[in-house]
Amino acid sequence: MPNEPNNKTEPSSEQDGTFLHTCMYFTTNRLSRAITRLADEAFAMTGLAPAYGYLVRLVIANPGITQKELSEKLYITPSTLTRFIDKLEGKQLVERQVQGKTVLVYPTVKGTAMKETLHEASKKLKAAYEAKLGKELADALTRMQESASELLEQ
Amino acid sequence: MPNEPNNKTEPSSEQDGTFLHTCMYFTTNRLSRAITRLADEAFAMTGLAPAYGYLVRLVIANPGITQKELSEKLYITPSTLTRFIDKLEGKQLVERQVQGKTVLVYPTVKGTAMKETLHEASKKLKAAYEAKLGKELADALTRMQESASELLEQ
DNA sequence: GTATTTTGTTTGTACATACAAAACAATAAC
DNA sequence: GTTATTGTTTTGTATGTACAAACAAAATAC
Numbered sequence: 001m002p003n004e005p006n007n008k009t010e011p012s013s014e015q016d017g018t019f020l021h022t023c024m025y026f027t028t029n030r031l032s033r034a035i036t037r038l039a040d041e042a043f044a045m046t047g048l049a050p051a052y053g054y055l056v057r058l059v060i061a062n063p064g065i066t067q068k069e070l071s072e073k074l075y076i077t078p079s080t081l082t083r084f085i086d087k088l089e090g091k092q093l094v095e096r097q098v099q100g101k102t103v104l105v106y107p108t109v110k111g112t113a114m115k116e117t118l119h120e121a122s123k124k125l126k127a128a129y130e131a132k133l134g135k136e137l138a139d140a141l142t143r144m145q146e147s148a149s150e151l152l153e154q
Numbered sequence: 155m156p157n158e159p160n161n162k163t164e165p166s167s168e169q170d171g172t173f174l175h176t177c178m179y180f181t182t183n184r185l186s187r188a189i190t191r192l193a194d195e196a197f198a199m200t201g202l203a204p205a206y207g208y209l210v211r212l213v214i215a216n217p218g219i220t221q222k223e224l225s226e227k228l229y230i231t232p233s234t235l236t237r238f239i240d241k242l243e244g245k246q247l248v249e250r251q252v253q254g255k256t257v258l259v260y261p262t263v264k265g266t267a268m269k270e271t272l273h274e275a276s277k278k279l280k281a282a283y284e285a286k287l288g289k290e291l292a293d294a295l296t297r298m299q300e301s302a303s304e305l306l307e308q
Numbered sequence: 309g310t311a312t313t314t315t316g317t318t319t320g321t322a323c324a325t326a327c328a329a330a331a332c333a334a335t336a337a338c
Numbered sequence: 339g340t341t342a343t344t345g346t347t348t349t350g351t352a353t354g355t356a357c358a359a360a361c362a363a364a365a366t367a368c
Contacts, residue, residue, distance in 0.1 A: 014215035017227040023276065024283055024292055025193040025204055027299035030229045032186040033355080034306040039179040050179055051324075061168035068346065073171040075184045080325050082348055101333040101346050122177065129178055132305045138178055141302055144295045145181035151286045152188040187325080205354075222316060234355055236318055255316050255363035 035129065042125035046117050050125070053118050055084055056107070059094050060115050064104045075149075189283065196279035200271050204279070205230075207272045209238055210261070213248050214269050218258045229303070 013019045020026045039050040046053055051074075058073060059065060071081040085105060088094045093111035097104045130138050167173045174180045193204040200207055205228075212227060213219060225235040239259060242248045247265035251258045284292050 012215065014211060017212055019211070019276070020208060020227070021300055022296060023208075023280065024296045024299070025189050025279060026208065027296050027303065028182065028186050028189050029205075031299045031303045031306070032182050033229065034303050035179050035182050037356095038306060049323085051183075054174060054177075054180065057168060057173070058171055061166065066346085073174070075187065076324090077326060078347065079327080079349080083324080086348095098347095103347065122173070125179060126177065129306065132308065133302055137298065137302060137305075141295075141298045142176060142178045142181050144291065144298065145178070145185045146175055148287055148291060148295055149181065149185045149188050151291075152185070152192060152283065154286065191326095203353080220316085230354090231356060232317065233319080233357080237354085240318095252317095257317065 038128050039125050042128055043121045045124075046114065046121050048118075050121075052084060052088060053121060056088065056093055056111055056114060057118050057122075059105050060107045060112055063106045064097075066102045066104060068102065070105065075153075192282050193279050196282055197275045199278075200268065200275050202272075204275075206238060206242060207275060210242065210247055210265055210268060211272050211276075213259050214261045214266055217260045218251075220256045220258060222256065224259065229307075 036050075043050045043053050048056070055070065055074065058070060062069075067078060067081050067085065071078045074081070076084075085094060085096065085103075088111075089096060092108055093114065094105050094107055097106060126138075133141070190204075197204045197207050202210070209224065209228065212224060216223075221232065221235050221239065225232045228235070230238075239248060239250065239257075242265075243250060246262055247268065248259050248261055251260060280292075287295070
C-alpha cells in the first residue's frame with residue numbers, strides 16, 4: 001500500500017499542518033489578518049479603521065447614497081452597515097436623512113474635510129503592501145481575489 | 155488640465171467605488187467573507203466552525219502539542235487560541251495538561267473520533283470552492299496568498 | 309542563590325461581522 | 339380603504355479576533 005506513510009521520521013501533512021497551506025479558507029483568512037494589520041497602521045493617521053475610511057470616501061463621492069447601495073458596494077450586510085453609520089454619525093462625519101423607508105447618508109462638513117487625508121492613507125496602504133510584495137504580485141493577487149469573490153458570491 | 159474629470163455623465167472611480175476593487179485590503183476581506191460562508195456550510199455537518207475543525211485536526215495529529223505551537227501553525231494570537239481551547243475543552247473534544255508554564259493539548263476519545271468527519275468536511279470545502287472557481291484558479295490563488303502572507307508577516 | 313528578564317498563558321475589553329427576527333414604510337390587491 | 343406583501347433598516351444576540359495587561363514559570367545574570 002504505497003499510500004501509507006511508513007517513514008516515522010518525516011512528518012505527515014497532518015502533523016506539520018501542511019494541509020492548512022493548501023486550503024484557500026485558511027490562506028485567505030491568514031492573509032486577511034496580515035493585511036488588516038498593515039491597513040490599521042496606514043489609517044492610524046485618520047483616526048478611523050480602514051473600513052470606515054472607505055465608507056466615508058464613498059459617502060463623500062455620493063452624497064445622499066442609500067444604506068442599501070453602500071452595503072452592496074462594500075459587500076457587507078445591512079446590519080453591519082447600520083452599526084458603521086451609527087459610529088460615523090457619533091463622530092459627526094456623516095448624517096442620516098430618513099426618506100420613507102430608505103435612509104440617505106450625507107457627509108458632514110467635518111466628514112468632507114477628511115477627503116484628502118483618507119486618500120493619502122489609502123495611498124500609504126498601497127505603498128506599504130507593494131513595498132513588501134512588489135507591484136506585480138500585489139496586482140495579480142488583487143485581480144484574482146476580485147474574480148474569485150465574484151464567482152463565490154454566486 | 156487633463157486630470158480633471160469634466161464629463162459628468164460617466165462616474166468617477168470615487169463614485170462607483172472602483173478604487174475599492176484595486177485595493178488588496180478590500181478584496182482580501184471581501185473574499186474572506188465569501189469563503190467563510192462556504193466553509194461554514196461545509197463544516198456544518200461537524201458541529202464545529204471551520205477554524206475549530208482545523209485546530210482539532212492538528213491536535214489529533216500531534217497529541218501533547220503546546221498552545222504556542224498551535225498558535226504559530228494557525229497564525230492566530232495566543233489569546234485567541236486560549237479561547238478556542240476553552241471552547242473545545244467545554245465540548246470535551248480536547249483537554250489541557252499544564253506542564254510548568256506551558257500547556258499541552260491532547261485530544262479526547264470523543265475528539266479523536268471526529269478525525270474522519272473533519273477530513274471529509276475539509277474535502278467537501280475544497281470541492282465546493284473548486285467547483286465555483288476551477289482547480290487552476292483555486293490553486294494559483296491559494297499559493298499566491300501563501301507567498302503574500304509570508305512576505306507581509308515579516 | 310536571589311534578582312531580573314524572558315516566555316507562555318489567561319483575562320479584560322473592544323470591535324467587526326453575521327444571522328434571524330422585529331420594526332417600519334411603501335406599495336399592491338382586493 | 340383595509341389588508342397583504344415587499345423592501346429597508348434596526349435590534350438582539352453570538353462569534354472570531356486582537357491588544358494590552360496581568361500572571362506564572364523558567365532562564366539568565368550577577
